[in-house]
Amino acid sequence: MAATPAIDVRNVTKIYRRYAQKRQFATLKSALLTGTMIQDLRPEETFPALRDVSFSVQPGCTYGVIGRNGSGKSTALKCVAGITKPTSGTVTVNGRISALIELGAGFHPEISGRENVYINGIMLGLSKKEVGRRFDEIVEFAELQDFIDAPVKTYSSGMYMRLGFAVAIHVDPDVLLVDEVLAVGDEGFTHKCLDKFGEFRRRGKTILLVTHSLGLVERFCDEVLWLDQGQNRASGDPRRVCGMYITAVEKSEERMLAQADEKARAAVDAESSPAATADKPTDPVSAEQAPADMFQATEGRWGSREVEITRVDLLGEDGEPSHVFHSGEKVTVRLDVAAKKPVADFVFGFGLFNAEGVCCYGTNTSIEQLISEKLEGTGTVDLVIDRLDLTEGTYKIDVAVHKLDGYPYDYHRLLYTFRVKSRTKDVGIYRPQHNWSFSKGIRLRPGDL
Amino acid sequence: MLHNLAQLVRYRGLIQSLVARELKARYRGSVLGFFWSFINPLLLLLIYSFVFTVVLPGTHPKEIEPYALFMFCGILPWTWFSSSLSESANVLISGGNLIKKVLFPAEVLPIVTVLANMVHFFLGLPILALFLIYYRAPLNFPELLWFPVVVFVQFLLTTGLAFGLSALTVHFRDIKDILANLLTFWFFATPIIYPMSAAPGVGKQALNFNPFTHLAISYQEILFYPGPFGHWKWLMALAGASLLVFIGGYFLFDRLRDSFAEEV
Numbered sequence: 001m002a003a004t005p006a007i008d009v010r011n012v013t014k015i016y017r018r019y020a021q022k023r024q025f026a027t028l029k030s031a032l033l034t035g036t037m038i039q040d041l042r043p044e045e046t047f048p049a050l051r052d053v054s055f056s057v058q059p060g061c062t063y064g065v066i067g068r069n070g071s072g073k074s075t076a077l078k079c080v081a082g083i084t085k086p087t088s089g090t091v092t093v094n095g096r097i098s099a100l101i102e103l104g105a106g107f108h109p110e111i112s113g114r115e116n117v118y119i120n121g122i123m124l125g126l127s128k129k130e131v132g133r134r135f136d137e138i139v140e141f142a143e144l145q146d147f148i149d150a151p152v153k154t155y156s157s158g159m160y161m162r163l164g165f166a167v168a169i170h171v172d173p174d175v176l177l178v179d180e181v182l183a184v185g186d187e188g189f190t191h192k193c194l195d196k197f198g199e200f201r202r203r204g205k206t207i208l209l210v211t212h213s214l215g216l217v218e219r220f221c222d223e224v225l226w227l228d229q230g231q232n233r234a235s236g237d238p239r240r241v242c243g244m245y246i247t248a249v250e251k252s253e254e255r256m257l258a259q260a261d262e263k264a265r266a267a268v269d270a271e272s273s274p275a276a277t278a279d280k281p282t283d284p285v286s287a288e289q290a291p292a293d294m295f296q297a298t299e300g301r302w303g304s305r306e307v308e309i310t311r312v313d314l315l316g317e318d319g320e321p322s323h324v325f326h327s328g329e330k331v332t333v334r335l336d337v338a339a340k341k342p343v344a345d346f347v348f349g350f351g352l353f354n355a356e357g358v359c360c361y362g363t364n365t366s367i368e369q370l371i372s373e374k375l376e377g378t379g380t381v382d383l384v385i386d387r388l389d390l391t392e393g394t395y396k397i398d399v400a401v402h403k404l405d406g407y408p409y410d411y412h413r414l415l416y417t418f419r420v421k422s423r424t425k426d427v428g429i430y431r432p433q434h435n436w437s438f439s440k441g442i443r444l445r446p447g448d449l
Numbered sequence: 450m451l452h453n454l455a456q457l458v459r460y461r462g463l464i465q466s467l468v469a470r471e472l473k474a475r476y477r478g479s480v481l482g483f484f485w486s487f488i489n490p491l492l493l494l495l496i497y498s499f500v501f502t503v504v505l506p507g508t509h510p511k512e513i514e515p516y517a518l519f520m521f522c523g524i525l526p527w528t529w530f531s532s533s534l535s536e537s538a539n540v541l542i543s544g545g546n547l548i549k550k551v552l553f554p555a556e557v558l559p560i561v562t563v564l565a566n567m568v569h570f571f572l573g574l575p576i577l578a579l580f581l582i583y584y585r586a587p588l589n590f591p592e593l594l595w596f597p598v599v600v601f602v603q604f605l606l607t608t609g610l611a612f613g614l615s616a617l618t619v620h621f622r623d624i625k626d627i628l629a630n631l632l633t634f635w636f637f638a639t640p641i642i643y644p645m646s647a648a649p650g651v652g653k654q655a656l657n658f659n660p661f662t663h664l665a666i667s668y669q670e671i672l673f674y675p676g677p678f679g680h681w682k683w684l685m686a687l688a689g690a691s692l693l694v695f696i697g698g699y700f701l702f703d704r705l706r707d708s709f710a711e712e713v
Contacts, residue, residue: 016711017711078710081552082552083548083549083550083551083552083710084707084710084711085707097552099550099551099552101550101551102546102549102550102551105546105547105549105550105551106546106547106551106553108470108474110473110474110477110478111470111473111474111477115470115473118466119466119467119470122462122463122466123463123547123551123553124551127462128462128466151477
C-alpha cells in the first residue's frame, strides 16, 4: 500500500522524569526561563518509557501492541493519542482519533447518564447535534435504556464502563486507539464490542490495539508490535510475533521460578543446616519439624540426613533443567543423592501438588514394589514421566528419601516449583490424552485459536 | 500560542456544556438547589451588616449609607473573583482524569471555573437590583453602560490569574493553601467593606496597586454613588494590565501544558 499511513510513529523516545521533591524548584525555574525541561536533567533522574520506537499503520489496518507490564505500551498509545508529547521523534496521525484508554474518564458522578453522554461526546470531538443523532444508538448499545436519566454515581461499574465504551465507539473516528478495555461487562457485551471492532475493520477504519490477550491479537490484528522495556523487539505477522513473545515470557518465567527455588532452598538450608542435625544423627525427627498432616501443604525440609538429596532438577525433553513445560511434554525428575554411610533400608518418594495444595499424584519405590538393597556413596535417581498430562498452572513437588517405616532421611516438601503451559485452556488438573470423533451428521470445524 | 488561543473558539461548545454541567452538578441533591446562588451572598451580606451596624456601629463614614448596599456592590464581584481563583487552583488536579486519559484541551478547565462562577455572579445580580430599587439608589443609564465593561475587565483578569494558578499548582501543591490565606488578606486589602476614602494616605497608595481595588471602586461608582463615573481612567489602565495578565497567564499555562499529563 502506497497510501499515507494512518499512524506514523518515527523514532519516538519518551523520557519520564523521576526527581526528588526538592528538585522540582530547579526544574520549574529552568522550564520557565529556558523552556528546556528535559535537557537539564541528569540521566539518573530520568526513566525512558519508550526508546527510539518507530512504526507505521496503514489505513484500514488493525495493529496490535503487546508486551509485558511496564514495557511502554500505554505510553506509546498516549503519544499517538496526543495526550503526552514524545521527548524526541514525531507522531503523525491522519484523521479523527478516539481513544479508549479509560472508559468514562470524563463522567461526572452527580449528573445523569443522559447529560454525561452529551458532555462526553462533545469532549471526544462531536458537536451537540451529532451526539443527539447518535444518542439512541449509544444508549441501546450500552443497554442502559432504563437508567439513562439516573445520576451516574448510582451506576454499577459495569454500567459505567458500558456507557463509556458506547460513547467512545460512537464518535465514529478514523483511528481508534484501544487500551485493554475489552474486559468490561459480561460475555455478551464483550462480544458486542468485538463485533463493533469487526464492523470498524470492514469500514476500513484503523485500529491500534494494546492488549495482553494474545488470542485477540492473533484473531484481529493484521500486524503486531512487541515492545519490551520501551524498545521494539519484533514486529510483523501476529502469529510469528506472538510465538516469539510467548517463548520470551516462558524464559523469563523460568528465570523467576529458578530464583524462587533458589531462595526456598537457601531458606530451608539455613533453617535446618546439616550441622544442626549432625550433632544427633540418630535423633528421630522432632514433632514440630515434620508436619502432622502429610497432606497439609507446608514447605520445608527435614530429616536425619544420613542419606541426603543434594540436588533436584526437572529436565525437559532436551535434557536441560527447566521450570516451564508444555502439557504433554516428557519430563525427568532427577535427584542427586549422597549417603554418609551405606544403607539398605531406603525408599525414594515423589509427590506432585497443584497451586491450591491438592495432591495430584504421589508414589514411591516401595509402593511400586521395588525393594531396597543397597545405597552407598553418591548417585542419581531419575523418575521419567513420559507425558506430563497436566492442565496449565503452577505445580510444586515433594521429593524424599526415607526408611520403609517412614523414618525420614531427607524430606523436601514443596520446595520445587514449575509451570505447565498449554495452548488449550481446558480445566481441571489432569488432561487424559484424548480425541474427539463424530458420527455423520455432526460437523464441526477447527476454529482459529 | 496564538494558534492555541484561536483553538479556544472551537471549544466553545465544550465550554458551554461543561459550565452547564458544573452548575447542575453543584446543587444536585440539595433541597434549595439554585437558590443557594442567591442565598449565599445574602447570608454573607447579613453577617457583615450585623457586625458593622449592630456590633461595631459608627465605624464606617456617613457617606456610605445605606451600608448594606455599599457592601453588596463589592462583595458580589469579590465572591466571583475569589471562588474562581481558589477553585481554579485545584481544577487541573481534580480534572486529572481528563488530562491523563482523554485528549482534552486543558485550558478549558480554568475557563469553565471562571465562567461557572460568573453565572453565580449573574444570578446574584437580581438580588442586587432589588436592593438598588429598595434603597432608591441614584442610578443613571449612561453610567450603567460601564457595567458590562467592568465585568469584562474582571473576567479577563480572573481568567488570566486562573490560568497561571492552575498551571503552577500542578507543580506546587502548596499554592492551594497559600491562596486560601492570601484571599482572606486580599479581601480586607480591598475597599469592599470600607470606602477608599477611609484608607489612610499611605494605605491609599498601596491600595492603588491592588487590581481589585479599581474593580470594586468601579462597581461602587456605577451602582452606589451618584454619577458621573469618574474612575474610568483607572479602569482602562486596569483593562490593559488585565490583558497582559491574561496573555502572561496563558503563556505560562501553554509552557507548562506538556507536563500536566505527567505531573497531575
